[in-house]
Amino acid sequence: MLSVIRYADDFVVMHPNLNILIEARKRIEEWLLPMGLKLHPAKTSYKHTYLKHETYPPGFNFLAFNIRQYPVGRFHRTKSALPFKTLAKASADSIKRHLLQIKGILNKSNKVEAVVSKLNPIIRSWAYYNRTVISSRIFSKIEKQVMINLIQWCKKKHRTRTGRWIYEKI
Numbered sequence: 001m002l003s004v005i006r007y008a009d010d011f012v013v014m015h016p017n018l019n020i021l022i023e024a025r026k027r028i029e030e031w032l033l034p035m036g037l038k039l040h041p042a043k044t045s046y047k048h049t050y051l052k053h054e055t056y057p058p059g060f061n062f063l064a065f066n067i068r069q070y071p072v073g074r075f076h077r078t079k080s081a082l083p084f085k086t087l088a089k090a091s092a093d094s095i096k097r098h099l100l101q102i103k104g105i106l107n108k109s110n111k112v113e114a115v116v117s118k119l120n121p122i123i124r125s126w127a128y129y130n131r132t133v134i135s136s137r138i139f140s141k142i143e144k145q146v147m148i149n150l151i152q153w154c155k156k157k158h159r160t161r162t163g164r165w166i167y168e169k170i
Contacts, residue, residue: 001015002014002015002020002024003015005062007063010062010063012060012062013025013028018046021046022046025039025044045060047059047060049067049068049069049086050068050069050071050084061091061093064090064091064093064094064129064130065088065089065090065091065094065133066088066089066090066091066092067086067087067088068086068087068089069084069085069086069087070084070085070087071083071084072084072085087133087134088133088134089133089134089135089138090130090133090135090138094130095138095141095142098122098126098142099142099145099146099149101122102119102122102123102146102149103149105118105119105122106119106149106150106152106153110157115153119146123146127139151166154166154169
């Protein structure tokens with residue numbers, strides 16, 4: 001059974017058989033041609049969600065999420081269950097962009113009120129968008145990095161103060 005997932009102008013076509021996917025790609029290109037549209041070759045690829053395919057690692061990125069199947073041990077599944085679990089996580093590019101955006105705000109701002117008023121909506125909206133997927137470890141990683149960035153920002157702001165004084169003020 002061919003599955004198509006579409007959001008705005010992005011879509012994913014899934015099927016267990018690679019030959020059917022190749023045929024689906026040809027038909028999609030034929031369907032888009034009369035509208036003056038075409039598939040972008042750099043964004044179009046064949047990937048497997050569980051095994052490595054050609055030079056691609058398993059899984060794919062879609063809408064800032066990384067969708068991939070992970071192996072499940074023999075004793076961690078029921079007799080009828082599949083030997084893998086499908087998990088969605090925030091993609092590495094999405095995490096990197098988010099941290100760079102936070103760092104950019106800290107580099108531009110000088111006042112504490114400005115930093116808080118600019119960072120709160122960005123962090124809240126990113127966390128709200130990613131709360132539906134596997135995100136506990138990612139949130140911890142981002143929290144740690146944001147804290148490191150804030151401490152560096154405080155040290156830069158208060159160059160003559162000790163680390164103890166900065167810690168007590170935070």
